[in-house]
Each structure stands twice: as structure tokens, then as C-alpha cells.
Amino acid sequence: MKKRKGNPMRIKFVLPCLLGLLISSCNPTKYLAEDQKLYKEGDVVIHNDTIPKERKEAFETFLESALMPKPNKKLLGMYFKLGLWNMGGGPDSTNNFVRRWLKRNGEEPVLLSDVNREYNQNLLRGKMESLGFFHARVTSDTLIDGKFATVRYDAFPGKIYRINNVTMDVDSNSQIGKNIRNVEQYSLLKKGSNYNLDVILNERDRIDNELKHKGFYYFSPDNILVEVDSTIGDHQVDMFVTIKPETPRKAKEPQTIGNVYIFPNYTETSGENRRRIPRYAEKFEDKYYIIDRENRYRKKVLANHIFMEPGTLYNRWMHQQTINHLVNLNAFKFVKNDFVDNADSSNTLDVYYYLTPMQRRSVRLELIAKTASVYNGTEANVNWTFRNAFKGFETVTLSVFGGYETQTGGNVNLNSSYIRYGAEVGINWPRLLSPYKWAPAKRYIPRTFLKVGYEFLNRRTAYTLNSLTTNFGYAWKENEQKEHNLALAEFIYVQPRGISDEYKAQMDTVPTLRHIVDPQFSFGPNYTYTFTNSMENKKHTFYAKAGLNTSGNILGLIQGADYNAGNIKHLFGTAYSQFVKAEADVRHYMKLSPNSQLASRIMVGTSYSYGNSRSLPYLKQYFTGGPNGLRAFRARAVGPGSSRPENIGEDNFFADQTGDLKLELNTEYRSKIAGMFHWAAFIDAGNVWLQNTDENKPGGRFSKEFLSELAVGGGLGLRVDLDFLIIRTDFAIPFRVPYRAKDDRWVFKYIDIRDRDWRRDNLVFNLAIGYPF
Known part of the structure; x- marks a missing residue:
């Protein structure tokens, strides 16, 4: 490796800027006058012994979030925005480009004199009253510490008021009154619940929504009045829901x-x-x-x-x-x-x-640069779209693509590089084309799809693959959370060509290479079900995807195909695959705070090949490793089981490590640093296994000891959230290597970050787009 020289001018510029920002952040009061104080924060203390401690702390945080103005932003305890403003000269109005940029991206100091204590006291009192603390009071005081000031607010909410009774005070003989009465049992105002202004507003919206479904187009939530009687005693209230007298006649009549x-x-x-x-x-x-x-x-x-x-x-x-x-x-x-x-x-x-x-025809060009571990490449896609193709809102698409990928590091030569190009034609109908009349939920448009694609892959001095795929089926949503995809017919045909003599020679010593270039032909239906509630604002949300894929089952049974007996059947001159494959991907997201989250995933894949097959075809096999799986290991470099990866040298071809079964577990803590910057700490574990024993891969078959064969790794990552795009970088190292001796698979004792050779062989860097899960 050549040593890369740094740019001395850039270092001379960047280091003073960073040092200046650090000094300015450490001295945020640099430009304050003698009588000025920097507003540090507003601190709310609730005095109420009846509120549990954890709820009291959450209540205090809620009230503090309403205080105005907001203090200067901090990062790791430093006033970084104020530091930029100070570096720009503070109140100095010198017309200098660098200073203008620093001040534009910084923040002026928020002073104690900017705080209106009386306004904040009324604001806090109003917030508490809206939650049912009708006789709340607030006092405040200023705490001075040198050039810094904190305003403390002492809140005395008193005892909360609860709902004693709710009366729908409407004319039961009128049409609108009857409709309100009919949905009274669904009221959000419940006897015994705390008084809450937000619930009252939501109740008005609920009634309005129910009336809108019954024809009352001109009605509005503002036409509803909720009167509250707090004089009945014992900290209780009676509520009367009525229609305002000034409501227009048209609003009270269905349209x-x-x-x-x-x-x-x-x-x-x-x-x-x-x-x-x-x-x-x-x-x-x-x-x-x-x-x-x-x-x-x-x-x-x-x-x-x-x-x-x-x-x-x-x-x-x-x-x-x-x-x-x-x-x-x-x-x-x-x-x-x-x-x-x-x-x-x-x-x-x-x-x-x-x-x-819309414009009936459109063309889109995509240029993509990819990098993951030691692989780099480019890809170009041209997508042509023809809308309303047959006057029934059908969409016809034609995609033409081409790409190149090569390995720029590691211990494998450019034999692992490849060129790929191809095309896909698709038709999408916004309805179900079926001889049977069935219709899913009206809320979403069901779709029928037909796709035909061809791909040519040239792995340079090794081989070429010609792939033809066809898909016909249906996609529909049951509701906002549940989605179905049923491919009635999926055909995949892969034919190798031009296998080089060098590659053939290595196939004898590395049988995995032979499996890659086997002719592949699979056909049959597959089904995918997806559930998610991740769009909901809850502490715990889930995403689950399960699928079932089959190939050649009925034909294989009819023909009596038997791989083990040498009775292999062919269709169109090619042996077809016969298998059942099932997989599931379940993800759980737990919100720890507004700016942090714990995300976890479990992926399980299993299959059973029989009759005409001994294992899954290469394109259907499982693999793990890489930027979206086990990030501490190279892509497709783990497993199967405890088998050791093929001996790869500088003159050898890379052999993917694949299997018929898969288990992968991931947990990732995500947190916001500041602005667009986020960080993560993660642990990944997983492996793939074979269905049958393979003498060339000892330890590769799935057994009861599969848990002891899990590869484990972890690391840290930085994410840049650009709203429309998330750029992800991960640094990971292996914790457990499954192909080592059984009592020596945990490798913590071998970690040596300072050793260059260790870093080269174990430290994996991944650059990717979007979250891994």
C-alpha cells in the first residue's frame, strides 16, 4: 500500500478553525457586556406530592419545552453555534466573507434580558389548566452564576379535576341530533378521566368526522360547544356537549x-x-x-x-x-x-x-456509484415509462441497465470483477385481471403485474451467465398495515456460457464454483405478506415480512424425479429445481427518547429441496455478510456452518459462501448527535447452513449445534440524514469466527487496533445508502 500524503495547506487551515471553534465554545460569554448574562436554561420544578416521581419528571420536561426563548444549542456540553458566531467577530460588523459565513451559520447569544418571566408563568399556568389543574399557580426566580443565568419556575398544580358526567345536550328529534346520539357510546370523554383540553378538541373532531360520513358536508368542529361546570365540588366537572346556537341551518342538514x-x-x-x-x-x-x-x-x-x-x-x-x-x-x-x-x-x-x-411518456436516467467493503463499481439505468398505455391507466415500463464492479482491495485479484447489462419490460394494470371476481379493500387500488427481464453477466476471465426471468401476479393492500404480493407464475432460467479453462480447473478443487455456473431453471408460484405499523407514533413498532416460494413441485411428483437415484428430469433440455422455501424478516423498533431508538431484527430462512434437486439453485440460496447483514464480515463470506472459507489466493476466483438455511440477528442503538448527524452502535450475529452433508464443506450441514456456529461482530457507525437521503458509514470488527476451533471462536483476545495487519484483515468499512433495517 502506498502512503497517502496529506495536504499541508488544508491541515494548516482546518486545524486553526477547529481550535478556534473549541476556544470560542469554551468562552461563550466573550462578547457579553458587563451587565449582560447568558441565559443558560429554564428549569421547572413541580410541587405536588400526589404525582409519581417518573410522571413528575416527564411533566417537568413537557413544561420546560414550552418556555421561551430557547437557550443556545449545545453539542457535547459546548455552545457550538454560539462559538461560530463568536469566531465571526460577534457584534463586529466588519464586511468579511469568512466572518459573514461564520455568523450566518452561528447563533447570537440568548440573554437573560430576552426572557419574559411573566409571559412564561402565564404560559405554564395555561398548560397545566388545559390538563385539568384548574387552580395552578407559578412563581419564578433568577439564579445567577457568574456570567450565566438560570430561571427557575416553581409550579404548584394542585389537585387535578376529573370528569363526573358527560351529557350530549342535543335535540334528539332533529336529524343531526339523532346522528350525534347514535355514536355517543364512542365518545372520548369518559367518566372518571382527567379533564384534558386536547381530548375535548379531539372529541369535537370525532363528532364532526361521524357527521361527515352521514352527509353533513357544511358542518365544522367549531360548531360544537363543550361547556364545563367545575362548581360541583370534590375536584370534579360536569360536561355538556351541544351545538352552538349560531350554527347555520345548512350545516345542520345532510347534503x-x-x-x-x-x-x-x-x-x-x-x-x-x-x-x-x-x-x-x-x-x-x-x-x-x-x-x-x-x-x-x-x-x-x-x-x-x-x-x-x-x-x-x-x-x-x-x-x-x-x-x-x-x-x-x-x-x-x-x-x-x-x-x-x-x-x-x-x-x-x-x-x-x-x-x-401527467406527461404520457417520460425517460429517467440514473447514475449510481457503489462501494461496500473492498468492492467498488458504477451502474447506469435508463427507465422509459408509458402511462395510460391502453387507455385503462396501464403503465408500461422499459428499463435498460449496465454496470461494472471490481475489487480494489483485499487478497483477491480482478477475477472477481464483472460487467452486467440487461433489460426489463413490465406492464402494470390498476385492477385484478382474474377470471374469478374478488376484490380486496376499496381503500387501495389492487394491481396486476407482468414482468419479463433479461440479464447478461460477464465475469471477465471466468464465465458468462444469461438469465431470463418472467413474473405474473397480483399486489394489493388489505389496509394501511397489511400488504400482499402473489406471483402466480415466476420463471427463472439461467444458462452459463464461455466458462474459461482456468475456471474449470478450479471447479474441481472448489466445488462451490461449479454450483455458481450450473444451469438453473425454477418455476412456480410465490407469495409474500408484509405487515408494518412503523408509521405510527408509538414506543414499540414492528415490521414483518414473510414469504413462501416453490418450484417444480407438481411436475416433479408427476414425473417421479429423484436426484439421489440418478433419475433427474428435464424441461426444455434443462434440469429444473424442485424445492419449498420459506423465510421471515421481523423487526422491532423501540423509541427510547425523541432522539434515540433501539432497532432489532431477526431473519429466518429455511428450505427443503427434494426430488429433482439436492439443494437450492444458486440464485435462490441464502448468504450473509456485507453492509446490510453481518457488517464485520465481507459480503457472502460467512459459512456455511463451521466450514472454513475456500482458500482464496491472488490467482484464484472468489467463491460465494451460500446455504439452504439462514439465521441472522441484529441489534442497533441509534441516536442523534446534532442537526443531520446521527451515530449508532450495533451487534450482528448469523450464519447459513446446508440441508445435506457436503464432503467439500465439513461442518456446513445444519445440526443441533447451530447456535455455537453463529458468527458475531459489532461496531460503530455515523449516519448523515439529508431528509431525502441517508448516508451510512459503519466500522465493524468480528467478535466470534465460526470456522475457528470450537473452544477458540471468540476472538476478543486477538483484537489489536494498533496492529496494521490486524486492521487490514479484520476492520471492515461499509459505505451504504439508507439504514440496514
Whole structure:
């Protein structure tokens, strides 16, 4: 390795800047006048013996978050933003580019004189009263420590008020009153609960939402009044939910849908022409006016995504479903919706949909640079999209790709490099093409997909692979949390070509290399189920994905295929695979604080090959290691079991370590440092195993000792969150190596960070995009 020389000018510039920032951070009061104090923090102390300690601390933190102004930001105890401002000269107005940049990215000092104690006292008192502490009081005092000042707020909340009784004070004979009474049992205001202003506001929203489903389009949460009587004694309140007297008559009457007008080729026009209905407009199926003179869309398909029907009551759910469907048809750039009073009928709404089409054809170019461990490469993708291809909102895609990847370090030569290119054609229908009439939830659009792809892989002096894949099936969402993907037919055909003499020679000593270039042919259905509630704001959230993949099972049974007896059956001149494969990926996320999280994952994969196969085909086998698995080990370099990796030298070809079964466990602590910067500490464990004994891989078969064969590693990482993109770097080292002697697999005693050879062989750096799980 060549020693890389540093840039002395850059070092001369960076080091003084870092030193200056450190000094400025350590002296944040540098530019303060003699009578000025730096506002350090606002400290809230609650005086109430009836609140448990842990809840009291959380209550204090909640109140402190409301105080104004916010003190200067800190990083590792230092005022880093204020330090930048100080480095920029503080109050000095010198017109200097460097100083202007430093001050623009820094913060002026927040002074004690900026704090309005009376305002904060009223703010804290209001916060406590909104939580049911009606007779709360707050006092404050200033604590001076040299040039720093802290304001202490002593809060005396008193005893909390609870709900004694809730009365729906509405006219039961009116239509709106009957509807409110019908959903009274779902009220958020419960007898015995604490008084809480947020719950009252949510109750108003709940009633409004229920009424919107019953036709009350013009009703609003502001039309509901919740009166509170706190004079009944014993720290209790009675509540009366009623409709404000000034509520307009129209808001108290349900609205019926009148005419529905759809403009699928809408462009921005003046308001007075917006609702002009052409003379040629006719109702489709006696329901909708679809203004599409050029017949760009099949009216029946478009009508299937409109849920607001003439003659029915307005329904918010149907309203939202229509908008969601129109947006997710992937054909319209903008979707606008208007409700207008019908001129000829009272309490009737005409509905207008203005749909601005997307560009029908589009091309996107992607250039990708990849790096992981010692591998580097580039890839280019050209994606052509044809929307509304057959006038039924079908999307046709054509993707052409090409890439190159090579190894730039480690102990393997460029025989591990490869060039790949190929293409994929896909068609996506926004409906289920099936002879059987079945429909999942209306909320989401089910889809039928067909994909055909070809890939050519040239591993330079080793071999070439030609791969053809075909997929046909359905994808649909059951609800916001559950998603299904059923591929009725998946065909994978891989044919090797041009195997070099050097590669053939090494196949005899490294049988794994032979498995890579075996002809592969698998066909059969596969199914994937996904569940997630990670979008919810909860302490514990989950993500789970499970799949079942099969190949050649019925045909193999009919033909009596038997690999062990030498009775191998062929289809189109190639031996086909016969297996059942199941896998599951379960992830748990535990929120420890607003800025920290514990993420854990368990992946289990199993398979059973029989009849025409002895093991999974290479493309279906499991592997581990790399930036998204065991980060302390190279990609596809672990296992199977306790078998030692193939002896790889400078003139040898790299052999992936794969298996028929897999277990992987990961735990990662994630925390925010400041701004866009986050850090993580992680531990990974896992391995792959073989279904059957392989004399070339002793210890590779799955056995009851599988736990003792887990590879374990861990490390630290830095993440840069750019909102639209997360850049992840990880440094990891192995803790446990499964192919070592059974009593010597833990390698903590061999760790020597100062040793260059140890770092070269054990310290793994990964650069990746996004979180590993």
C-alpha cells in the first residue's frame, strides 16, 4: 500500500478553525457586556406530592419545552453555534466573507434580558389548566452564576379535576341530533378521566368526522360547544356537549350528491370557464358526466374509481377514497375537487373533478456509484415509462441497465470483477385481471403485474451467465398495515456460457464454483405478506415480512424425479429445481427518547429441496455478510456452518459462501448527535447452513449445534440524514469466527487496533445508502 500524503495547506487551515471553534465554545460569554448574562436554561420544578416521581419528571420536561426563548444549542456540553458566531467577530460588523459565513451559520447569544418571566408563568399556568389543574399557580426566580443565568419556575398544580358526567345536550328529534346520539357510546370523554383540553378538541373532531360520513358536508368542529361546570365540588366537572346556537341551518342538514362532472384532460383556465359543461356531454351509465372528447381514457375504468354517486348522501370516506384512487392511478399530475350547491335543488351538491394529466411518456436516467467493503463499481439505468398505455391507466415500463464492479482491495485479484447489462419490460394494470371476481379493500387500488427481464453477466476471465426471468401476479393492500404480493407464475432460467479453462480447473478443487455456473431453471408460484405499523407514533413498532416460494413441485411428483437415484428430469433440455422455501424478516423498533431508538431484527430462512434437486439453485440460496447483514464480515463470506472459507489466493476466483438455511440477528442503538448527524452502535450475529452433508464443506450441514456456529461482530457507525437521503458509514470488527476451533471462536483476545495487519484483515468499512433495517 502506498502512503497517502496529506495536504499541508488544508491541515494548516482546518486545524486553526477547529481550535478556534473549541476556544470560542469554551468562552461563550466573550462578547457579553458587563451587565449582560447568558441565559443558560429554564428549569421547572413541580410541587405536588400526589404525582409519581417518573410522571413528575416527564411533566417537568413537557413544561420546560414550552418556555421561551430557547437557550443556545449545545453539542457535547459546548455552545457550538454560539462559538461560530463568536469566531465571526460577534457584534463586529466588519464586511468579511469568512466572518459573514461564520455568523450566518452561528447563533447570537440568548440573554437573560430576552426572557419574559411573566409571559412564561402565564404560559405554564395555561398548560397545566388545559390538563385539568384548574387552580395552578407559578412563581419564578433568577439564579445567577457568574456570567450565566438560570430561571427557575416553581409550579404548584394542585389537585387535578376529573370528569363526573358527560351529557350530549342535543335535540334528539332533529336529524343531526339523532346522528350525534347514535355514536355517543364512542365518545372520548369518559367518566372518571382527567379533564384534558386536547381530548375535548379531539372529541369535537370525532363528532364532526361521524357527521361527515352521514352527509353533513357544511358542518365544522367549531360548531360544537363543550361547556364545563367545575362548581360541583370534590375536584370534579360536569360536561355538556351541544351545538352552538349560531350554527347555520345548512350545516345542520345532510347534503345529497347531485351531478358528478369529471374533466380528465383539465388544464388551468379562468374561473368563469372552469365549470362550463359542453353541449355534447352525456351521462355515462346514467351516473357521471365524463368530459373526454378525445377518448383518451376508457370511461368504464375511470368510473370504477369514482365513489361519489348521484342520489346518495355526501360521505367523507367516499370523498377521500375517490381522491386517493385518482392520485394513485399514476396518470394525473394534479387532482382537484370542488363541491358546489346545485342551482335547482336544495341540500344538493354537484361534484366537479379536475384531473390534469401527467406527461404520457417520460425517460429517467440514473447514475449510481457503489462501494461496500473492498468492492467498488458504477451502474447506469435508463427507465422509459408509458402511462395510460391502453387507455385503462396501464403503465408500461422499459428499463435498460449496465454496470461494472471490481475489487480494489483485499487478497483477491480482478477475477472477481464483472460487467452486467440487461433489460426489463413490465406492464402494470390498476385492477385484478382474474377470471374469478374478488376484490380486496376499496381503500387501495389492487394491481396486476407482468414482468419479463433479461440479464447478461460477464465475469471477465471466468464465465458468462444469461438469465431470463418472467413474473405474473397480483399486489394489493388489505389496509394501511397489511400488504400482499402473489406471483402466480415466476420463471427463472439461467444458462452459463464461455466458462474459461482456468475456471474449470478450479471447479474441481472448489466445488462451490461449479454450483455458481450450473444451469438453473425454477418455476412456480410465490407469495409474500408484509405487515408494518412503523408509521405510527408509538414506543414499540414492528415490521414483518414473510414469504413462501416453490418450484417444480407438481411436475416433479408427476414425473417421479429423484436426484439421489440418478433419475433427474428435464424441461426444455434443462434440469429444473424442485424445492419449498420459506423465510421471515421481523423487526422491532423501540423509541427510547425523541432522539434515540433501539432497532432489532431477526431473519429466518429455511428450505427443503427434494426430488429433482439436492439443494437450492444458486440464485435462490441464502448468504450473509456485507453492509446490510453481518457488517464485520465481507459480503457472502460467512459459512456455511463451521466450514472454513475456500482458500482464496491472488490467482484464484472468489467463491460465494451460500446455504439452504439462514439465521441472522441484529441489534442497533441509534441516536442523534446534532442537526443531520446521527451515530449508532450495533451487534450482528448469523450464519447459513446446508440441508445435506457436503464432503467439500465439513461442518456446513445444519445440526443441533447451530447456535455455537453463529458468527458475531459489532461496531460503530455515523449516519448523515439529508431528509431525502441517508448516508451510512459503519466500522465493524468480528467478535466470534465460526470456522475457528470450537473452544477458540471468540476472538476478543486477538483484537489489536494498533496492529496494521490486524486492521487490514479484520476492520471492515461499509459505505451504504439508507439504514440496514
